[in-house]
Structures are given as C-alpha cells and as structure tokens.
Amino acid sequence: MEKRKWQAECINLALDKYTSGNKHFLALATPGAGKTFMASALGNEIIKRELADIIICFSPSSVVCEDFSETLESVIGERFDGLLGSKGRSLTYQSMKYLDEDFWMLFQKYRVFVIFDEIHHCSGSNIENANAWGEKIILNIRDNAEFTLAMTGTPWRSDTAPIVLSHYSSFTNKIRCDYVYGLSKAIRDGVCRKPQIIVIDNDNISLTDKGERKSFSSFKELLTQSVFPYQDIIQNEQLLLHTIRQANDRLDKLRITNPTAGGLIVASSVEHTTQIEKLMAEHFNEAVTVITYREDEPTKLIHHYRQSSSKWVVSVGMISEGTNIPRLQVTCHLTRIKTEMNFRQLQGRNLRITDAPNQDAFLYMPAEPKLVEYAFRVAQDIPFEADVVKFEKMSTHFKAKQKDDDTNEGHIDKVPEDKVKGSSNKNINIEEERLELGEFEERVYPQITPTNEKNPLTNTYESMMNIFGRFKQETLELGLSTLE
Structure with missing residues (x-):
C-alpha cells in the first residue's frame, strides 16, 4: 500500500526528530485520515533502520487493537502476537493495569518503540494529576521507551486535564503537536x-x-x-x-x-x-x-x-x-x-x-x-x-x-x-x-451564522464506554470515579 503524502511527511518528520535526540512525537490527524497505516509504516522504518528492537502499541478498544495488530503484521511482515519470535504486541489501554513487572522489564532489556492511539484518553503531566493510564505511561514508558508516537484526532480532554507526553504553549495553553493534518487539508487532498x-x-x-x-x-x-x-x-x-x-x-x-x-x-x-x-x-x-x-x-x-x-x-x-x-x-x-x-x-x-x-x-x-x-x-x-x-x-x-x-x-x-x-x-x-x-x-x-459567544466544552468526560467482552461490560477508566 502506497503512503499518502501526509503520511510520508509525518513519517519523515518523526524520523528526523528521533535521530535528533527527541524521544516523543505527537501527531494530530483528523479522524479517518489513516493514522493506523502511518504508524505502522513508521514502525517499519524504525525496525528496518535498526533504531528499535520491538514495537508495542496501545489503543482504546479491542477492535482498534486487532486492526493495529493486522496492519503492523501486513506492513512489517512480522508477527505481532506477543509470542516468542514476534516483533511486538498490540494491547488495549485497559490491559495496562494487568501487566506485571516482567512485561515492563522489556523496556530495560530492549529498545522499544511505543505507539499510542488516541492518546487523549491518557492524562497527566506528573503522577499527582495523572489518571490510571497516564500514571502507567509516566512510571514505565516515558523515560524507558526508545521512542514513542502518540496520535490523536481530537487533541483535548473535556475535563481539561493535560494529555500525557504532551507539551502546551505557555501563551495560549493549547497543546503543541509535532505534526498536524486537519480536516480541511484532508478534504482538499481527497483523503476525507x-x-x-x-x-x-x-x-x-x-x-x-x-x-x-x-x-x-x-x-x-x-x-x-x-x-x-x-x-x-x-x-x-x-x-x-x-x-x-x-x-x-x-x-x-x-x-x-x-x-x-x-x-x-x-x-x-x-x-x-x-x-x-x-x-x-x-x-x-x-x-x-x-x-x-x-x-x-x-x-x-x-x-x-x-x-x-x-x-x-x-x-x-x-x-x-x-x-x-x-x-x-x-x-x-x-x-x-x-x-x-x-x-x-x-x-x-x-x-x-x-x-x-x-x-x-x-x-x-x-x-x-x-x-x-x-x-x-x-x-x-x-x-x-x-x-x-x-x-x-x-x-x-x-x-x-x-x-x-x-x-x-x-x-x-x-x-x-x-x-x-x-x-x-x-x-x-x-x-x-x-x-x-x-x-x-x-x-x-440556509446555514445560520453561529453566535460569537465562546461556550466552554462540557466539563463531563465520558468516564464509561462499551468495550468488548462476551459476558460483561468493561469500562474505560479515565481517571474519574467509576460508574456502576
């Protein structure tokens, strides 16, 4: 599958950042633009250039997790089932709390490239203000991963908490992305x-x-x-x-x-x-x-x-x-x-x-x-x-x-x-x-001109989502109180 123009640009920019001493890269791309393939193609380049040994991917649902595993296998030509001989594994954010010390020791033994899909689910600039997933990332991944790629299509949280691994402008308090591909450009490019x-x-x-x-x-x-x-x-x-x-x-x-x-x-x-x-x-x-x-x-x-x-x-x-x-x-x-x-x-x-x-x-x-x-x-x-x-x-x-x-x-x-x-x-x-x-x-x-009044985003974040499970509903813990 041939890379789209924006995907090639993003991959090249990320590689430049990594080889210049930057460990973390944040990409904003509008929903539907093809972030999964871009991340897999970047992972392929990193493996080919021997910049990392294995790839671990985290995403917010089982369906997306399986899609990532299939795309990584297709693009890189290696297994991503987490078994002996594979090049890594695709996991959900929910699984983080079940990962033991043996798993986190991989980051000490190997050079690990980590992909975070929809990173806005993970909040925290430090342990004190982090949610459950953000805390795991700060403690185990932020300083120990060889490189990380964080992706989002909606770069904010309705609870206004900072997104983990992100930097914010001191003047505008807005998130600073390393690469941005918006809906307007995606429509003009024939991508969306x-x-x-x-x-x-x-x-x-x-x-x-x-x-x-x-x-x-x-x-x-x-x-x-x-x-x-x-x-x-x-x-x-x-x-x-x-x-x-x-x-x-x-x-x-x-x-x-x-x-x-x-x-x-x-x-x-x-x-x-x-x-x-x-x-x-x-x-x-x-x-x-x-x-x-x-x-x-x-x-x-x-x-x-x-x-x-x-x-x-x-x-x-x-x-x-x-x-x-x-x-x-x-x-x-x-x-x-x-x-x-x-x-x-x-x-x-x-x-x-x-x-x-x-x-x-x-x-x-x-x-x-x-x-x-x-x-x-x-x-x-x-x-x-x-x-x-x-x-x-x-x-x-x-x-x-x-x-x-x-x-x-x-x-x-x-x-x-x-x-x-x-x-x-x-x-x-x-x-x-x-x-x-x-x-x-x-x-x-006719389209009505919207009001110029600035209405704040709702302060209630979805603290519960339907996640796949045969006999019970699993919840996404977003650092808020658990809903029964």
Whole structure:
C-alpha cells in the first residue's frame, strides 16, 4: 500500500526528530485520515533502520487493537502476537493495569518503540494529576521507551486535564503537536469526505405539564427553558421515525451507485438499540445488525459488518473512535453523550474515502444546543465548503401533553397507554407528561451564522464506554470515579 503524502511527511518528520535526540512525537490527524497505516509504516522504518528492537502499541478498544495488530503484521511482515519470535504486541489501554513487572522489564532489556492511539484518553503531566493510564505511561514508558508516537484526532480532554507526553504553549495553553493534518487539508487532498450535517428542529412546540401549557420555538428553548430531558427527545418514537426515514432514504439513494454503502445509528443505551431495531423492522422492513457489549463476540460482529454489504448497524459505544468501517456513509447521532470529542469521533466514522463512485457523507442529529455548536465548529474548520450544516424543521405541531388532559387541543390524538408501554415513552412519567410529534416535512434552511459567544466544552468526560467482552461490560477508566 502506497503512503499518502501526509503520511510520508509525518513519517519523515518523526524520523528526523528521533535521530535528533527527541524521544516523543505527537501527531494530530483528523479522524479517518489513516493514522493506523502511518504508524505502522513508521514502525517499519524504525525496525528496518535498526533504531528499535520491538514495537508495542496501545489503543482504546479491542477492535482498534486487532486492526493495529493486522496492519503492523501486513506492513512489517512480522508477527505481532506477543509470542516468542514476534516483533511486538498490540494491547488495549485497559490491559495496562494487568501487566506485571516482567512485561515492563522489556523496556530495560530492549529498545522499544511505543505507539499510542488516541492518546487523549491518557492524562497527566506528573503522577499527582495523572489518571490510571497516564500514571502507567509516566512510571514505565516515558523515560524507558526508545521512542514513542502518540496520535490523536481530537487533541483535548473535556475535563481539561493535560494529555500525557504532551507539551502546551505557555501563551495560549493549547497543546503543541509535532505534526498536524486537519480536516480541511484532508478534504482538499481527497483523503476525507466532506461532512454534511443535517440538524432536525421544530419551531412549534408545546409542553403541557400538570395542566400548565408552555410554548417553545425550538428544541433549544424546550431544553433550556423547561425540565424536559434530552433523553426523552431522542427516545421519542416519532422523532426516531423521522430521523431514520430521512437517513434510510438517503442511504438508499447512495446504494444505487455504491451498493455496499452502510449506515450507523449510535443509540443511548442497549434498550434504545432494541427500540430502534423494532422500529426499523416494523416501519421500514429493514433488518439491522445490533452490536452492544451484551452480544456474543461483538468484535467479530463488527468485522463481519465491515466485510458485508448489509445496510444498517446500530450500536451504543462499540463503533466509536478508531473503528475502521470505510463503507459507512450515513450516521445518526442519537446518543445522550454530548461532548465535542464524542461528536467529532462519531462524525469521523463516515469520512474515510473509498474507491466508490459517490463519496457523500451525512450525519443526522437533533438540534440540541451543544451539538449544533459543534456542527458549526466543523463548518468553520472547512470554510471553503458550502452547506456543511443544514436545518430541517418539522412542519406540524410538536406536543408534550399530559395524559389526563381532556382538552384534546389540536389534531393529534392521545396515545393509549397500552401503545405507550414498550415504546420510546416508557421512561417518561405518563402521569406528568407525554411527548407527541406530528409528521415531518423535509425543508432545507440556509446555514445560520453561529453566535460569537465562546461556550466552554462540557466539563463531563465520558468516564464509561462499551468495550468488548462476551459476558460483561468493561469500562474505560479515565481517571474519574467509576460508574456502576
């Protein structure tokens, strides 16, 4: 496989840094640009030049870990299973806490080149402010590795903690990267697809709660001026049906020219995936691949979906950062996680260029305020591209209505309680309020200029992600308190 221009530039710069006495190198490349191959090709050069003896790679999930192992073996032509005679091993960050002294002694006996994928998961400039993974890196790798390559597509942490092995500007307090390859350049180079973000909103919303009726002109107003939770919006059946209908129609059009094009729906919970699977079957006659930590061998399911031509995969956190499924071209953001890091990583799942005739990429999402802010930031990253963010609004009344309200205003009938059970409204207090949506009409609105107000990133980092395990869910420990 021939190296892309940016990959060759990054490799040459890293080698220059290493041979000039610098041990650590940080590369920022937009999600979908090809960091795995670049790191493997750099490792190949290091082995060929006899600058290191073995290669150890750490990554945030089992799927990415396996991808790295396969790519390293393919590029270097050596085994990476960690057994006698191999050139190294690919591991997850979670495995660090199980590595014994015999493993860490490898750094004393051999010259080790270490690759860190998505290094932003590891925090700490010293032992005092490090998370669990950052502490292991500081104690065992920082001073003992021959060289390190740290990579990220989102070079920040929402908890504002410093990223391990990184340096920050004393003037701007921003991270200093040794090499940067942004989305704008990747699109111009034909490495990544142009993102097209479809934001779903409504300007005619009413909420009836305990007899009191309030009106709202957007989801933003509903969420900021009432106690109505975002979780109930993304679980609402009518909103789901509209989002899925638009995304499914778009995917059908793409599959006319790209028969293997796929779509990803990111849900908020295992129960949410079950709800979406049922709606897909009943309303669209679509069978979907569901991948959660509860499935038997979810890693194999991801690999099978990657190699197949089936349309839709529904997951919670299994298909996230670093997961390589190039045929994905449509994504539905229906998770309750609202950090910019998660948004950028999900958006990156469908930006990988393939040899298919049509390279369009679409992300559908509700008009939740933070998500809209992140969408406009993406648009600002690629100012030469028009219509990156488009708004689609409901044409009929959006009602959140009390169950025992007998006024029956408007033309939307009450939903019988037996129809509500088992649907998206199951988590809504039926005695308090119920959400009803009318039908949607597709209308594209001009891109709105975002506000100049600087809103800080959310202070809550995802302290828990779905990681592969046959019988239980494993968590990513990010230095925060463990969530049960």
